[in-house]
Amino acid sequence: MPVFLHGLSTALPPHVLTQDEVRERAGIIFGAKYPQFERLSKSFATAGIDRRYSxxxxxxxxxxxxxxxxxxxxIEGAKAMFLDAARLALLNAGWQAEEVDCVVTVSSTGIATPTLEAQVFSDMGFREDIMRVPLFGLGCAGGVTGLSVAQSLAKAREGAKVLLVVIETCSLSFRADRLQKADIIATALFGDGSAAACLSTDATDGKTRVELGQGYQKMWPDTLSIMGWDVDEAGFGVVFDRSIPTFVRNEFAAATRGALDASALKHDEIDRYTAATPKPEFFHGL
Structure with a gap:
């Protein structure tokens, strides 16, 4: 049973930080106490980022x-972005909040219990019997994995309206106390934002139809230390192991072939790949 995309949106927090501004502030914070900062600060110029939002x-x-x-x-920032992204996606879909049967909420950069969709329940106007599916800990894969979960839920319940909302506030994990290379790199790369999507097996009316295929996930043993969070008294601390580029280079092509095989597709049938981090040459092994 096909699942169609009915609405899509993004939303951003209010504070705009230019890369030059962030680099200057990082220099003030790290420069005097972290001797390697000047060398690592080149990452701000090579990251390909002009500005981010916080x-x-x-x-x-x-x-x-x-x-x-x-x-x-x-909680304050995530609730605001949830409302903005969800309302815009519903508007684009032509749906009302009370029509939503299931909401999938993805976030790995903060903790809310009850979870975010419950925090905004009254403001959104969701039904009392809405199915809530909060997902935590997916990290950089949260958006695409959340979309896969939402697609599976929509496919399993014919005609159900599924709302996906993905929210991250990476800026709040900024750590000036740890003096680690990973923290400098994270400061050069990450910002805050949200996105939302409306999915259903019902065909879209009067629009270009976008059908979502089945998602694909893969896990590798003995990789827990490569990327994630360290958790201590001050909050989350980012984990970036130096083996990440080599690991991606060695494993990315095979994982992509697995995804293609799962969807009965071949490499030469794909017009364009979109990837979160891998460099173009990582596709050459396909």
């Missing part, structure tokens, strides 16, 4: 923070 203003990063104020900022 739920907190740039002066926030010069202050000390712990679990409590980080998570307060997460």
């Amino acid at each position: 739920v907190v203003p740039i002066d926030w990063f010069s202050e000390e923070h712990g679990w409590v104020d980080r998570n307060v900022a997460f």
Whole structure:
């Protein structure tokens, strides 16, 4: 049974941080106490990022923070982005919030219990019998994995309206206390944002039809230390192992072939690949 995309949206927090501004502030924070900063600061120029968005203003990063104020900022910023992204996706789909049968919420950069879709329940106007599917800990794969889960749920319930909302506030995990290379790289790369999508087996009316195929996931043993969070008294601390480029180079082509095989597709049938991080040459093994 095919699943169709009915609406799609993005939403951003209010604070705009240019890359030059972030580089300058990072220099003030790290420069005097982290000798390797000047060498690592080249990452700001090579990251290909002109600006990013944040739920907190740039002066926030010069202050000390712990679990409590980080998570307060997460809940406030994430709720605002949930409302903006979800409402726009519903508008694009021509749906009302009370029509939504299932909401899938993805986030790995803060903790809310009850989860975010419950936090915005009244503001959104969801039905009391809505199915809630919160997903935590998927990291960089959260968006595409969440879309796969939402597609599977829509396919399993013919005619059900499924809303996916993905929200990340990476800026709140900024750590000036750890003085690790991973923290400098994260500062050069990540920002905050959200996206939402409306899915259903019902065909779209008067629109170009976008059909979503079955998702594909793969896990590797003995890779828990490559990427993720360290959790301590101050909050989340990013984990980036130096083996990541080599691992992706060695494993990316085979994983992609597995995804193609699962969908009965061949490499020469694909017009364009879109990937979160791999370099173009990683596709050459296909």
